[in-house]
Structures are given as structure tokens and as C-alpha cells.
Amino acid sequence: MLAEAYHGQYLSFNLNLNLxxxxxxxxxxxQQQRVPTFEDYPNRPAGDLxxxxxxxxxxxxxxxRNIPCETVPGKRAPTVKLCESNEQYAPLNDGYNWKGDPNSTLSGQDIPQLPPGPPPPAAAGPGGAPPPPIAAAEYDPATGTYTGPDGRQYTRSDLAQTAPKDQTWQSMLLPPPVP
Incomplete structure (x- = not known):
């Protein structure tokens, strides 16, 4: 009788994530996708995604892409227009694009897939004045001095470490007492 050496217990962490x-x-x-924190609802892009x-x-x-066509038995297409046309479904690539452009834009096909016909008019950019510029300044907490956006030195004596210690969060919110 042959005895195998003990190799320990078998343990597998096959979680099947993204499979x-x-x-x-x-x-x-x-670059064109919107972040999920935006709560507005802009116009949909032209074409099919x-x-x-x-x-x-x-x-x-x-x-x-695998939806059966109602009017054409045996044909599967992503849109009704493609179902009722003589065109066949044309994929962009094989889908296994672990790096690079997932849409294979070198193939010349539009993303999103635009319907045949004249191109839609270009959307006008948002109007209005540009946002105000943002300025940052260096602040010295020991003396309370800082440089303003105009390049001049300013001093706030009530912000320095030598300021009176009666500063509280309430004094920040309430107006100064009237003498």
C-alpha cells in the first residue's frame, strides 16, 4: 500500500469577480463620461449606445445586440432600424480589450452609432462669463501676515498666535459687541 505525503488542506479563493x-x-x-455625482440630466448624445x-x-x-427581431425571424439586432434594414450587425472589436481604446476608434465607426443621414447640428457651448480666477496666498500663522493676490503684504493681528485668547467659535459667528 502506497501512502501519500500530507500536503495540507486544499483552499481556493475563486471569487469569480468580473467573470x-x-x-x-x-x-x-x-473623457466624455459623466461622474455619478452629477444630479442634473443633460440631453442624451445622438445615436445608439x-x-x-x-x-x-x-x-x-x-x-x-442579441435581441431577436420581431419582424424578421432568425435575425438579431440591437435596434429596430437595424432589424428592418438589410444591414447586418457590425461589432467594433472582439471585446477583449484589456488595455488601450475599448472602442477601437481606428476602425472608423462612430461612437455612439449614429443613424444614416445628415449629421446632427453641433451643440452650442455653455454661455456666460468665465468663472472668477482662484488665488492662493502664503500665510504666516506666527505673525498673521499674508500676501494678497495683488502682491502686497497684509496683517491680521487677530489671527496670529499672539492674538487675544478669547477667540471662540461663537465669536466667529456673532458680530462684534457694540461698545
């Missing part, structure tokens, strides 16, 4: 990985092909480039990888790709298998 399959999320699809980022066919959506707006990172959806995962544009091949239909047999394991990425986003329930995505828009």
Missing part, C-alpha cells in the same frame, strides 16, 4: 468582464466597447469614451462586441461573445450575453 465575464463588463463590456466597455461601444459606449462613450472615458450599447455593447458592440460580436453576437457570439461571452461578454454581456443578454445585451441589446
Amino acid at each position: 465575464p468582464p463588463p463590456c466597455s466597447t461601444g459606449f462613450l469614451p472615458a 450599447y455593447c458592440r462586441v460580436p453576437q457570439d461573445s461571452p461578454l454581456n450575453v443578454h445585451g441589446a
